[in-house]
Amino acid sequence: MSTFIQKLRIVTLGTVHDLLDKAIDTNSPSALRQHVRDLESALDRMRNDAAVQAGQLRTMERELGDVQARAATEKAVIQKLLATNSGVKDELARLKATSVIQLESQAERLASQIETQRANSQAIDQAVLKLECKHQEVLYRLRELERLDRDTKAREQAAQSLRLAQAAMTNSADASAVDDIERKMLERNDVAHEKFDRAVASMQNAPAESANSAVDELLDSLRPKELKAAS
Numbered sequence: 001m002s003t004f005i006q007k008l009r010i011v012t013l014g015t016v017h018d019l020l021d022k023a024i025d026t027n028s029p030s031a032l033r034q035h036v037r038d039l040e041s042a043l044d045r046m047r048n049d050a051a052v053q054a055g056q057l058r059t060m061e062r063e064l065g066d067v068q069a070r071a072a073t074e075k076a077v078i079q080k081l082l083a084t085n086s087g088v089k090d091e092l093a094r095l096k097a098t099s100v101i102q103l104e105s106q107a108e109r110l111a112s113q114i115e116t117q118r119a120n121s122q123a124i125d126q127a128v129l130k131l132e133c134k135h136q137e138v139l140y141r142l143r144e145l146e147r148l149d150r151d152t153k154a155r156e157q158a159a160q161s162l163r164l165a166q167a168a169m170t171n172s173a174d175a176s177a178v179d180d181i182e183r184k185m186l187e188r189n190d191v192a193h194e195k196f197d198r199a200v201a202s203m204q205n206a207p208a209e210s211a212n213s214a215v216d217e218l219l220d221s222l223r224p225k226e227l228k229a230a231s
Contacts, residue, residue, distance in 0.1 A: 019042055024138075027145065029142060029145045032138055032141060032142040035138055036138055036139055039131060039135040039138060046127055046128045050125055050128050053117070053121040054121050054125075056117055056121075057114065057117045057118055057121050060110060060117055061114060063110060064107060064110040067103050067106050067107045068107050071100050071103035071107065074099050074100045078100065081093040081096065
């Protein structure tokens with residue numbers, strides 16, 4: 001593994017530990033929102049790093065397979081060369097044996113690097129999993145606080161409305177004042193009824209009196225004079 005990759009791994013995992021260990025105010029929605037953004041940004045980087053590490057592991061395993069296959073092929077050639085008694089073939093077999101030794105040494109180094117790379121890849125995968133769990137935990141807490149904040153504001157608004165309604169009812173009139181107003185209105189209604197009834201009666205009586213007077217005058221004018229004197 002290159003020194004750069006090793007340093008990158010150390011920096012990446014160090015960032016993860018910092019985020020996991022970071023002290024935040026779990027009762028502050030703004031602090032949690034910022035922490036969620038930090039976690040999501042780190043998760044994007046970590047998932048990319050995890051893919052890179054897994055890809056490198058796959059490359060190294062393929063290279064190891066290629067080296068082992070070449071070593072096996074060279075050994076087969078050596079066996080065929082050693083099956084003859086030719087001195088030239090023996091010399092060629094020695095050259096092939098040297099190549100096999102080099103290939104096997106390379107395979108050992110690759111196998112060791114693969115183990116290290118596998119450990120690195122697993123460490124990055126575990127870090128991603130921890131960050132995802134932390135992200136879900138903080139996100140859940142943030143949603144709970146936001147829900148609580150909405151509920152609090154709604155209840156405060158309802159309480160304020162109730163206080164205003166109570167104040168309006170208290171300032172408008174109490175029970176005795178309402179009764180007094182009702183009594184006065186009933187008195188006015190009685191008076192209005194009486195005035196109305198009298199007005200109606202007056203209109204009904206006026207024509208009758210006028211008609212009776214005219215009748216009396218007509219009868220008086222037609223009455224004989226001797227009767228008028230007797231009356």
